[in-house]
Amino acid sequence: TSAEAVCVVTGAAGFVGSHLCERLLGLGCRVMGVDNFFSGRWENLTPFRDHPRFSFLERSVTEPGLLREIAAEHGPLACVFHLAAIVSVPYSVDHPEETWAVNYQSTIGLLQEAGRLGCARFVFAGSAAEYGDDARLPLRESYAGDQTSWLSPYGEAKYRSSRAVAACGDGPRGVALRCFNIFGPRQDPSSPYSGVISRFAEMAVRGEALTIFGDGHQSRDFVYVSDVVDAYCRAAGLVASAPEVPAGIYNVGSGTRTTILELARMILSLTERGESIRFYAERPGDIRHSVACIDAIQAVMAWRPRVSLEEGLRETLRWM
Ligand code: UD2
Incomplete structure (x- = not known):
């Protein structure tokens, strides 16, 4: 059915959404991208903007009737990939109501609409x-x-959405992918809250010192964007060799921890720079350590991360 039915990708002009659109087009799907450019960027769409199977709608996911409109024009929906969100945690703290509407209520609205339209699959970020x-x-x-108590409105809205997606009842089969620290080309380095890898890569390429907040011994689980996109495709049943995926919530990470100091040194060595690091005060609200258990996604989707941190860093640096 992937040849006729449409896959909807909200947040299509974002970092992960744009990579997902590209992969879906490569798999032969028709893709309807949706984005309101709150944080998405036109240039992320340029590699596939003119693809004959790609269409695009500039729209907010908070507007009701979005999926109905798409189905009326393009026919039945194969899957809704809901990635659009307010992605900044600090912004969510300053704008809790807007975050609730965009990151939670939109999910409920899209789930209900997808159910009414007979859409079989729903995959959530x-x-x-x-x-x-x-x-x-x-x-x-x-x-x-x-x-x-939640650390941020962002975290709470994502949690409640994931639960709603996985408890789909008679609606579409819902899979929520709990993604850890995603990195790769097209991740925007321009804000202080941008992903640490995009920031370090840009600083290294510009010959600036890398800025570490705190002692650098905090750790994260970094997962490369192409591996994340692979998880989305498996969750939607689009990888022929992969098993049928039941509704549920699955971590997507590398399953390994890297400290920020180790990361900084890897990037400095890959760009042949000396030990050029500057330490600043710890970021308020920063968590100390984070690493995913990836047993569930490995067992259920036969998914595993394929791109090593070093390989992914090389690709990211090449793109900068
Ligand atoms: C990630 C997500 C965030 C939220 C959160 C949940 C990203 C970009 N952000 O935040 O949306 O889901 O996880 O826990 O994926 N750092 C530096 N120097 C810099 C930039 C960052 O030392 O120039 C540190 C930062 O203080 C933190 C670590 O690097 O300890 C990772 O920071 P991040 O913003 O990439 O991601 P994180 O885990 O805080």
């Missing part, structure tokens, strides 16, 4: 932020939601 600051490592899917 969850986040490691759903765990808050949980010291039980590696983080297992069942740990989220234990805490009564």
Whole structure:
């Protein structure tokens, strides 16, 4: 059916969304991209903007009737990939109501509409932020939601959305992918809250000192964007060799921890720079360590990360 039915990708002009669109087109799907350019960028669409199977709608996911409109014009929906969101955690703290509308209510609205339209699959962009600051490592899917207070409106909205997606009832089969620290080409380095890898890569290429917030011994689970896109495709049943995926919530990470200091040194060595690091005060609200348990996604989707940190860093640096 992938030849006729349409895959909808919200957040299509974003970092991950644009890579997902490209992969889906490569698999032979028809793709309808949706983005309102709140944080998405036109230039992310340029590699496939004119592809004959790609269409695009400049629209916010908070507007009702979006999927109905798409189905009326383009026919039945194969899958909705819901990636559009307010992606900045600090912005979510300053704008909790807007975050709730965009990152939670839109999910409920799209799920209901997808169900009414007979769409069989719904894949949602969850986040490691759903765990808050949980010291039980590696983080297992069942740990989220234990805490009564959330670190951010972003984390809470993502958690509630993931739960709603996975509990789809008679609606589309819902899979939420709890992604850890995604990196790769097209990740915007321009804000202080941009992903640390995009920031370090840009600083290294410009010959600037890398800025470490805190002592650099905090750690993260970095996963390369093409591996994340592979997880999305498996979750949607688009990888022929992969097993049928039941509704649920699955971590997407490398399963390994890297400290920020190790990361800085890798990037400096790949760009043949000396030890050029500057230490600043720890970022308020920063979590200390984070790493995913990836047993569930390995067992259920036969997914595993294929791109090593070093390989992914090379690709990211090449793109800068
Ligand atoms: C990630 C997500 C965020 C949220 C959160 C949940 C990204 C970009 N952000 O935030 O959306 O899901 O996880 O836990 O994926 N750092 C430096 N120097 C810099 C920039 C960052 O030392 O120039 C440090 C930063 O203080 C932190 C680490 O690097 O300790 C990672 O920072 P990040 O912003 O890439 O990602 P994180 O895990 O805070």
